Amino acid sequence: MSKQITAILIGAGDRGADTYGEYALENPESIKFIAVAEPQKTRRKKFVERHKISEKNSFESWEPLLEKEKLADVALIMTQDQMHYEPAIKAMKQGYDVLLEKPMATTLKESKSLVDVSGETGKILHICHGLRYAPFFSIIKSIIDSGTIGEVVNISLRENVSPFHYAHSYIRGNWHNREKSSPMILAKSCHDMDILLWFAGKKVQRISSFGSQKFFGNKNMPEGAPEFCIKGCPAEKTCLYNAPRIYLYITPLLQIGAKSSKGLEKFIVKSVLKFPKLTNLPLFRKVKNYSEWPISTISTDMSWEGKIKALNETNYGKCVFKMDDHDVVDHQVVNIEFENQTTATFTLHGFSNEEGRTIRVDGTKGTIIGEFLASGDNIILYDHLTNKKISVRKTGRLIGHGGGDEGIMETFLKSVKSEIKHDVMTNARASLESHLMAFAADIARLEKRVVEMEEIR
Numbered sequence: 448m449s450k451q452i453t454a455i456l457i458g459a460g461d462r463g464a465d466t467y468g469e470y471a472l473e474n475p476e477s478i479k480f481i482a483v484a485e486p487q488k489t490r491r492k493k494f495v496e497r498h499k500i501s502e503k504n505s506f507e508s509w510e511p512l513l514e515k516e517k518l519a520d521v522a523l524i525m526t527q528d529q530m531h532y533e534p535a536i537k538a539m540k541q542g543y544d545v546l547l548e549k550p551m552a553t554t555l556k557e558s559k560s561l562v563d564v565s566g567e568t569g570k571i572l573h574i575c576h577g578l579r580y581a582p583f584f585s586i587i588k589s590i591i592d593s594g595t596i597g598e599v600v601n602i603s604l605r606e607n608v609s610p611f612h613y614a615h616s617y618i619r620g621n622w623h624n625r626e627k628s629s630p631m632i633l634a635k636s637c638h639d640m641d642i643l644l645w646f647a648g649k650k651v652q653r654i655s656s657f658g659s660q661k662f663f664g665n666k667n668m669p670e671g672a673p674e675f676c677i678k679g680c681p682a683e684k685t686c687l688y689n690a691p692r693i694y695l696y697i698t699p700l701l702q703i704g705a706k707s708s709k710g711l712e713k714f715i716v717k718s719v720l721k722f723p724k725l726t727n728l729p730l731f732r733k734v735k736n737y738s739e740w741p742i743s744t745i746s747t748d749m750s751w752e753g754k755i756k757a758l759n760e761t762n763y764g765k766c767v768f769k770m771d772d773h774d775v776v777d778h779q780v781v782n783i784e785f786e787n788q789t790t791a792t793f794t795l796h797g798f799s800n801e802e803g804r805t806i807r808v809d810g811t812k813g814t815i816i817g818e819f820l821a822s823g824d825n826i827i828l829y830d831h832l833t834n835k836k837i838s839v840r841k842t843g844r845l846i847g848h849g850g851g852d853e854g855i856m857e858t859f860l861k862s863v864k865s866e867i868k869h870d871v872m873t874n875a876r877a878s879l880e881s882h883l884m885a886f887a888a889d890i891a892r893l894e895k896r897v898v899e900m901e902e903i904r
């Protein structure tokens with residue numbers, strides 16, 4: 448059915464406006480936003496203009512929008528973690544099918560209640576677990592399902608976060624404090640729990656976990672470091688987390704770009720890394736003017752002056768070793784036993800040479816080894832009997848969470864149009880199960896014990 452779906456957006460930030468809003472502009476036959484709720488004036492105005500939304504359908508917060516009678520087919524709820532539950536419940540009760548960002552909620556009770564309300568109202572609750580739609584993971588799933596590697600015995604998955612990303616999101620940014628957002632294992636890794644669940648094909652029996660914040664805090668603060676790096680830090684040349692290094696000179700992004708296969712891009716990046724002042728010349732100016740993630744998060748003013756102001760006034764400019772309320776882990780391991788005796792280990796940390804996930808799936812007849820990195824995908828399949836090695840997939844640099852973001856929207860819209868209330872790919876119950884795994888890992892880590900899943904289901 449080629450019906451255009453109408454939508455309301457709650458939260459016109461990075462995900463709402465820049466990911467799903469852009470999808471709608473690129474696919475106008477599929478979806479059109481007709482209302483928005485967003486407290487930040489600049490963001491709201493930009494969204495209203497780009498999507499040609501009438502003034503009467505532009506709101507400063509979600510409450511008045513959801514007080515109104517149902518305006519559209521679906522509601523996209525793209526607010527911060529702590530503000531998912533209430534608008535999602537209200538939207539389903541108002542008759543909207545809902546696309547909700549992960550984590551679905553920040554507590555066990557609220558996560559369960561969301562699924563109950565989806566059942567009671569018969570409304571779709573689709574959680575943005577995009578990894579299932581990234582070709583990298585769907586290919587591995589199809590190899591597992593084909594039986595090529597026999598019975599899966601063990602899975603080992605790592606989420607390797609690079610230092611600049613960890614500092615940006617989990618020290619300076621929105622997810623630095625578990626009370627204000629959620630535990631990192633939920634915020635960052637409910638995706639990974641979802642993948643493990645999907646690959647194992649059975650529910651989890653029990654979980655244990657260890658982890659802490661090992662590196663940050665005053666103990667590792669460079670001597671004489673000011674509160675804001677830009678004021679002149681004695682360690683500015685050696686500190687990985689120096690704010691101007693990340694947000695003005697975008698060194699970590701350039702280091703990723705230096706691996707580019709595109710000749711001109713590689714030349715520009717390598718030249719600027721060697722001679723930063725080149726950014727004043729026209730050919731190299733796009734480095735100075737760079738305004739995509741993570742720079743886009745620090746301010747709505749992306750001029751050089753706007754960026755400097757943000758580094759003088761916001762958490763994004765602060766010394767990472769002086770952030771008092773940074774309490775999320777910087778490394779965590781999780782051990783999982785599934786109901787079919789398959790075991791899995793998951794490692795999350797913020798100290799990786801390259802951003803991305805790595806996986807190994809060992810079966811009775813073969814092994815799959817994969818890399819899902821900022822620089823591209825690589826999947827290799829090994830057959831135990833013949834000892835043969837097959838390269839299944841090798842790609843260059845990927846965007847949009849490795850292709851997952853488009854897949855989320857396409858599947859959500861498909862299930863809305865065909866009125867499949869519980870999509871087999873990422874239905875609310877499967878998402879709940881992966882959230883339960885993250886909550887169990889958090890309890891296990893804090894209470895230093897094995898958590899039986901039946902305790903919390």
Ligand SMILES: NC(=O)c1ccc[n+]([C@@H]2O[C@H](COP(=O)([O-])OP(=O)(O)OC[C@H]3O[C@@H](n4cnc5c(N)ncnc54)[C@H](O)[C@@H]3O)[C@@H](O)[C@H]2O)c1
Pocket residue numbers: 457458459460461462463484485486487490507508509510525526527528530548549550575576577621634848
């Ligand atoms: N699926 C993924 O891969 C993925 C990736 C990144 C982030 N996320 C999740 O997406 C969500 C949004 O993240 P983001 O990076 O876009 O955050 P963001 O802060 O850029 O966007 C959230 C927006 O909500 C707005 N908001 C605040 N109060 C509001 C209210 N009362 N009514 C309406 N809007 C309100 C904010 O002003 C902001 O613009 C988070 O829960 C995050 O964990 C998911």
